[in-house]
Amino acid sequence: MQWLSQSAYHTVLLPALALTLLLQWLARPAASEKFPPGFRKHLTKYLIVWVFCVAADWLQGPYVYALYSAYGYSEHQIAVLFVTGYGASGVCSCGIGSLADRFGRKRCCLAYCVLHALAAMSMHWNVHAILLLGRVLAGAGTSILFSCFECWMVSEHTARHKFSANLLAYTFSLKFCAMYMVAVLAGLGAQAVVDSSKLTVLEGSVGIYYGGYTAPYDLSAAMLLVGFCIIATCWSENYGQRSETGSKLLMWDTVNLLIQDRDCLRLCLLVAIFEGSMYVFVSNWTPALESEDTSPPHGLVFSLFMLAATCGSSAATLSGRFISPRRQLRIIMLLCVLSFALASRSACTAIGYCLIAFMMFEFCVGWYFPCVGIAKSEIVPDRIRGSMYNLFRVPLNVLVLVLLLTDINSDSRFAFCSLLLLLAMLATFGLGTKPKSSDTREVSCQPAV
Numbered sequence: 001m002q003w004l005s006q007s008a009y010h011t012v013l014l015p016a017l018a019l020t021l022l023l024q025w026l027a028r029p030a031a032s033e034k035f036p037p038g039f040r041k042h043l044t045k046y047l048i049v050w051v052f053c054v055a056a057d058w059l060q061g062p063y064v065y066a067l068y069s070a071y072g073y074s075e076h077q078i079a080v081l082f083v084t085g086y087g088a089s090g091v092c093s094c095g096i097g098s099l100a101d102r103f104g105r106k107r108c109c110l111a112y113c114v115l116h117a118l119a120a121m122s123m124h125w126n127v128h129a130i131l132l133l134g135r136v137l138a139g140a141g142t143s144i145l146f147s148c149f150e151c152w153m154v155s156e157h158t159a160r161h162k163f164s165a166n167l168l169a170y171t172f173s174l175k176f177c178a179m180y181m182v183a184v185l186a187g188l189g190a191q192a193v194v195d196s197s198k199l200t201v202l203e204g205s206v207g208i209y210y211g212g213y214t215a216p217y218d219l220s221a222a223m224l225l226v227g228f229c230i231i232a233t234c235w236s237e238n239y240g241q242r243s244e245t246g247s248k249l250l251m252w253d254t255v256n257l258l259i260q261d262r263d264c265l266r267l268c269l270l271v272a273i274f275e276g277s278m279y280v281f282v283s284n285w286t287p288a289l290e291s292e293d294t295s296p297p298h299g300l301v302f303s304l305f306m307l308a309a310t311c312g313s314s315a316a317t318l319s320g321r322f323i324s325p326r327r328q329l330r331i332i333m334l335l336c337v338l339s340f341a342l343a344s345r346s347a348c349t350a351i352g353y354c355l356i357a358f359m360m361f362e363f364c365v366g367w368y369f370p371c372v373g374i375a376k377s378e379i380v381p382d383r384i385r386g387s388m389y390n391l392f393r394v395p396l397n398v399l400v401l402v403l404l405l406t407d408i409n410s411d412s413r414f415a416f417c418s419l420l421l422l423l424a425m426l427a428t429f430g431l432g433t434k435p436k437s438s439d440t441r442e443v444s445c446q447p448a449v
Contacts, residue, residue: 023314052227058186059220062302088139090397097387101240113228116141120217126207183306190216191299273424276399312366333425344415
């Protein structure tokens with residue numbers, strides 16, 4: 001009870017956890033058909049890897065800004081470090097998808113484990129050049145995590161095993177349910193290891209630190225080692241299809257489809273704006289919740305955000321029983337417009353309202369990913385899935401770079417994101433209404449003459 005009364009953040013934890021567990025029970029995933037042979041094994045292999053690899057990413061999230069600040073970097077220098085990571089992610093997005101489709105998605109997932117582990121280790125050095133390199137590695141790893149893992153799973157599900165669309169929706173439900181529950185535990189675990197030791201410089205070293213804000217990164221590296229071993233020993237390889245001429249798959253195939261296919265274009269706009277706003281939020285929530293007197297418990301706040309996201313994931317499952325993903329996305333964008341509008345008015349004056357706005361946005365994040373995952377699986381052809389998913393991230397990262405490098409305060413960034421999300425909501429109108437024609441879609445993937 002004494003721990004729960006330390007701050008408003010601690011007090012909110014139990015009610016938020018109770019609501020989350022209730023919604024999780026009501027929305028517990030249930031398959032609408034009997035599992036075919038091989039499905040349970042495929043599902044287990046994917047989810048175990050996903051849990052370890054995404055847990056490693058979550059562990060690196062809560063204390064990035066706080067660690068840089070503890071190292072003595074200014075707000076502008078921290079913004080540059082964040083921008084470096086997003087810029088690396090944007091550059092890698094141009095090529096990682098094509099590489100995954102051509103050389104194998106399993107290999108790219110293994111590369112994620114290596115890159116993210118090196119990024120975690122770089123956080124022990126209070127050396128600007130090493131921290132910049134770490135952001136580059138983390139940016140490249142993020143591009144892989146949120147594209148190649150899903151590509152591998154969807155390809156195994158639809159192309160190799162030919163499981164049904166209903167079971168794919170079931171897999172997505174389990175994936176995001178597991179992801180957010182792991183995120184809650186990661187936030188609490190990060191808070192625990194940070195509280196157990198102080199940030200200390202290694203005696204006799206030049207800028208090498210251990211303990212405190214660096215401890216979650218060691219835990220992350222251990223998770224990545226486990227994930228790497230499971231991928232290497234249990235996953236089979238899969239690839240994107242080659243073009244009819246037998247030549248290697250070119251990025252132009254993907255760009256050509258994006259230009260010709262209005263559904264892909266709308267989806268790209270939606271993904272770029274929403275996920276770009278999400279990364280702006282990631283870079284700004286810490287200073288927005290800071291006060292002159294105290295600093296928020298970052299790991300606990302992160303867990304609160306993830307509880308809200310878990311509630312959103314449950315909302316996706318419950319509403320998916322009677323509302324199409326396209327209509328759900330429209331509702332999500334509207335709620336995001338309202339949450340960023342509230343944050344832009346309260347970020348500099350009322351931390352309580354700002355926290356409410358942030359938790360509302362995280363609720364939308366949890367609701368968004370299952371819906372957009374289904375939309376992408378229906379709209380994007382498997383032969384260039386990895387390339388298209390990463391192409392979506394190019395305008396996303398451009399948006400983030402512009403917003404973070406522009407010399408404006410947090411509430412102005414939130415206000416601008418609110419306007420952009422209104423545009424994303426308009427993009428949902430007509431999404432997925434074009435008559436499905438697999439032949440036409442395949443022809444449109446070919447380079448224009």
